[in-house]
Amino acid sequence: MKCTRCRAPAQVRLPRIKAGFCPDCFKLYVERQIKRAVKQFDLIGPEDRLLVAVSGGKDSLALWDLLVKLGVRADGLYIDLGITGYSATSREKAQNFADQRGLSLRVVDLPARGEAVPGLAPFGSRSFCSTCGIVKRHYFNRAAAEGGYSALATGHNLDDEAGRLLGNLLRWQDGYLAKQAPSLPAEAPGLMRRIKPLIRLDEYEMAAYCFLSGIDYIIEECPHARGATSLKYKQVLNHIESLMPGTKWNFYAEFQSRRRRFTPGPGVGPDEAGTGAWRQCSSCGQPSWLEVCSFCRLKQKAALGTPSQATPSPAS
Amino acid sequence: MKCTRCRAPAQVRLPRIKAGFCPDCFKLYVERQIKRAVKQFDLIGPEDRLLVAVSGGKDSLALWDLLVKLGVRADGLYIDLGITGYSATSREKAQNFADQRGLSLRVVDLPARGEAVPGLAPFGSRSFCSTCGIVKRHYFNRAAAEGGYSALATGHNLDDEAGRLLGNLLRWQDGYLAKQAPSLPAEAPGLMRRIKPLIRLDEYEMAAYCFLSGIDYIIEECPHARGATSLKYKQVLNHIESLMPGTKWNFYAEFQSRRRRFTPGPGVGPDEAGTGAWRQCSSCGQPSWLEVCSFCRLKQKAALGTPSQATPSPAS
Numbered sequence: 001m002k003c004t005r006c007r008a009p010a011q012v013r014l015p016r017i018k019a020g021f022c023p024d025c026f027k028l029y030v031e032r033q034i035k036r037a038v039k040q041f042d043l044i045g046p047e048d049r050l051l052v053a054v055s056g057g058k059d060s061l062a063l064w065d066l067l068v069k070l071g072v073r074a075d076g077l078y079i080d081l082g083i084t085g086y087s088a089t090s091r092e093k094a095q096n097f098a099d100q101r102g103l104s105l106r107v108v109d110l111p112a113r114g115e116a117v118p119g120l121a122p123f124g125s126r127s128f129c130s131t132c133g134i135v136k137r138h139y140f141n142r143a144a145a146e147g148g149y150s151a152l153a154t155g156h157n158l159d160d161e162a163g164r165l166l167g168n169l170l171r172w173q174d175g176y177l178a179k180q181a182p183s184l185p186a187e188a189p190g191l192m193r194r195i196k197p198l199i200r201l202d203e204y205e206m207a208a209y210c211f212l213s214g215i216d217y218i219i220e221e222c223p224h225a226r227g228a229t230s231l232k233y234k235q236v237l238n239h240i241e242s243l244m245p246g247t248k249w250n251f252y253a254e255f256q257s258r259r260r261r262f263t264p265g266p267g268v269g270p271d272e273a274g275t276g277a278w279r280q281c282s283s284c285g286q287p288s289w290l291e292v293c294s295f296c297r298l299k300q301k302a303a304l305g306t307p308s309q310a311t312p313s314p315a316s
Numbered sequence: 317m318k319c320t321r322c323r324a325p326a327q328v329r330l331p332r333i334k335a336g337f338c339p340d341c342f343k344l345y346v347e348r349q350i351k352r353a354v355k356q357f358d359l360i361g362p363e364d365r366l367l368v369a370v371s372g373g374k375d376s377l378a379l380w381d382l383l384v385k386l387g388v389r390a391d392g393l394y395i396d397l398g399i400t401g402y403s404a405t406s407r408e409k410a411q412n413f414a415d416q417r418g419l420s421l422r423v424v425d426l427p428a429r430g431e432a433v434p435g436l437a438p439f440g441s442r443s444f445c446s447t448c449g450i451v452k453r454h455y456f457n458r459a460a461a462e463g464g465y466s467a468l469a470t471g472h473n474l475d476d477e478a479g480r481l482l483g484n485l486l487r488w489q490d491g492y493l494a495k496q497a498p499s500l501p502a503e504a505p506g507l508m509r510r511i512k513p514l515i516r517l518d519e520y521e522m523a524a525y526c527f528l529s530g531i532d533y534i535i536e537e538c539p540h541a542r543g544a545t546s547l548k549y550k551q552v553l554n555h556i557e558s559l560m561p562g563t564k565w566n567f568y569a570e571f572q573s574r575r576r577r578f579t580p581g582p583g584v585g586p587d588e589a590g591t592g593a594w595r596q597c598s599s600c601g602q603p604s605w606l607e608v609c610s611f612c613r614l615k616q617k618a619a620l621g622t623p624s625q626a627t628p629s630p631a632s
Contacts, residue, residue: 172570232559239552240552
C-alpha cells in the first residue's frame with residue numbers, strides 16, 4: 001500500500017478512513033485531527049493556557065507532545081497514585097518526557113500526602129477505579145485552578161469515549177450521556193473547563209504516533225483496571241469496527257449532534273447526589289454538590305478506619 | 317439449583333432474572349411474560365383476531381402455541397420463500413404444527429407465483445435479506461388485510477429487538493429508532509397493526525420452551541442469513557449479557573420509555589423514500605410511500621431482467 005498523501009510506502013493503515021500513510025504523513029494526519037477537533041468542538045482559543053493530565057501512558061504523553069507542537073501553552077500534571085508495580089514506572093516516563101523536552105511537569109505525590117489510592121480504596125463506596133477517579137478529579141481540578149490554567153486537557157481518545165458512550169447507552173444513563181462531550185464547560189466557580197482534544201483519534205493511532213515520534217510511554221495498563229467493564233465495551237466496539245470500519249467515529253460523532261436530547265437527572269454530578277446546585281466543599285473549598293465533597297468524605301471515612309463493602313478492584 | 321417457584325429440581329436457569337425453573341414452572345413463566353408484554357405494551361384486546369407470521373422456526377411456532385393457549389384467536393401465515401435446503405423443511409414444520417393442533421395455516425407459495433426470493437434477489441437494490449424482507453412484508457400485510465385480521469403478530473424476541481436496537485443506535489438511525497416498538501399502529505388504510513408479543517423473552521428461553529413443549533421446529537437458520545450483520549449485534553449483546561446478566565432487557569425496556577425522543581426523518585418508511593404521506597400503490601393497491609410500492613418495483617425490475625449490483629447475500 002502507498003501513502004494516501006505522498007505515494008511513498010505506507011506504514012500505517014487506517015481502514016476506518018480508507019487511507020494509509022508513511023510515517024511523516026501519518027504524523028501530519030494526527031496533527032490535523034487535533035486541529036479539526038479543536039475547530040469542530042471549539043476546544044482551545046488563543047488565550048488558553050492548559051494543564052494536561054499526564055499518566056505516563058501513550059495518550060496523555062502524545063497529547064502533550066501534540067499540543068506543544070501546535071503552539072499551545074501546556075504544562076503537565078502527574079498524579080502519583082501510589083500503585084505498586086505501576087506508579088513508579090509511569091511517573092518516570094512522565095518525568096523523562098518533560099525533562100527531555102524542557103517542559104514543566106507538576107507532580108502530586110499521593111503517598112507522600114498519606115493519600116495513596118490503594119490505602120483509600122477500601123473506604124470508597126464503589127470500585128477501586130471509581131475511588132481512584134474521585135481522587136484524580138479532585139487534584140486535577142485543584143491543580144488547574146490553583147495554577148491559574150484556563151482548562152484541563154485529558155488524553156481520552158475515540159476508543160475511550162465511544163466505549164463509554166456504549167456503556168452509557170446500554171444503561172440509558174441520561175445524565176452521563178448529557179455530559180459526554182469533548183468539551184465540558186466550567187459549570188461552577190472553581191470548576192475547570194475540561195477538554196478532550198484526542199477525540200478524533202483512536203487507540204491504535206495514538207500508539208502508532210508515539211512509536212513513530214519516539215515517545216517512550218508505559219505500555220502496561222494499571223493492574224487495577226484489568227477486567228474493568230469499560231475495557232469490555234471497547235473490545236466489543238473494536239469487534240464491530242473490524243466488521244464495519246468507521247462505525248466507532250460515526251457512532252460518537254452522530255451522538256454529539258443528538259446529545260441535547262439527554263438531560264441530566266438525579267444521580268449525576270461529581271458527588272452523584274442529585275440535581276442540586278454547585279457549592280463549595282466545607283472542608284476543602286473545592287466545588288461540590290454536597291456540603292462535603294466526595295474526596296473529603298472519602299478521607300473522613302479513611303480517618304475513621306471503617307472499610308466499606310465495595311469490591312476493591314474489578315480484577316478481583 | 318431448585319425451582320424458584322415450587323422448589324422441585326430446576327431444569328432451566330435464567331441468570332438474567334436470577335431464577336431457575338422446573339419444566340412446568342418455566343412454561344408458566346413464559347406464559348406470564350407474554351401476558352405481561354401484552355399488558356405493558358397494550359398488544360392484544362378481547363376483540364382481536366390475529367394472523368401469526370410463521371416461519372417454522374422456534375419463535376414463531378412458540379408464539380402461535382402460546383397465543384392459542386392464552387385463548388387468543390390466531391391463525392398462521394406461512395410464506396414459502398423458495399429457498400433451496402430451507403423452505404421445504406420449514407414449510408413442513410409449520411404445516412405439521414398446524415395439523416397436529418387443528419389450527420388454520422394460510423400458505424403463500426412464492427415459487428408457484430413465480431416470485432421465489434432467490435429469483436427476485438438479484439433485482440433488489442440491497443442485500444438478499446433486504447429483498448426477502450420487502451417480499452415478506454408485502455404478503456404479511458396483504459394476507460392479514462385480505463383475511464380481515466385485526467393485527468399481524470411476529471415472533472421477534474428480545475435478542476432480535478435488542479440486537480436491532482444496538483445496530484440502529486450505532487448508526488443513530490432516528491427514523492428506525494422511532495419505529496422500533498413492540499406494537500406498531502396501523503398508520504394508513506390497509507396497513508396492518510403489527511405486534512411482537514415475545515419481546516420479554518430471549519432466544520434461549522424460546523428454544524427451551526419449544527423443547528419442553530415438544531414443539532418440532534426447524535433448527536437451521538436460513539442459509540442466506542449466515543454472516544448477517546444483525547447476527548453480529550446479537551453476538552455482541554450476548555457477550556455483554558454474559559458479563560452483566562439483565563443488560564439486554566434493561567437496554568430495550570429503558571429505550572422504550574425514551575423512544576419518542578427519536579423522530580423519523582428522510583429515508584424511513586416501507587419504501588425508505590422520505591417523509592411523504594402514505595398512498596396506495598398504483599400497481600397492487602397496498603399502502604406505499606411512492607407511486608409504486610417497493611415490492612411492485614422489484615417485480616417490475618425482475619420482469620425487465622436487469623439485475624442490480626447489490627450483494628446477493630451477506631454470507632457471500
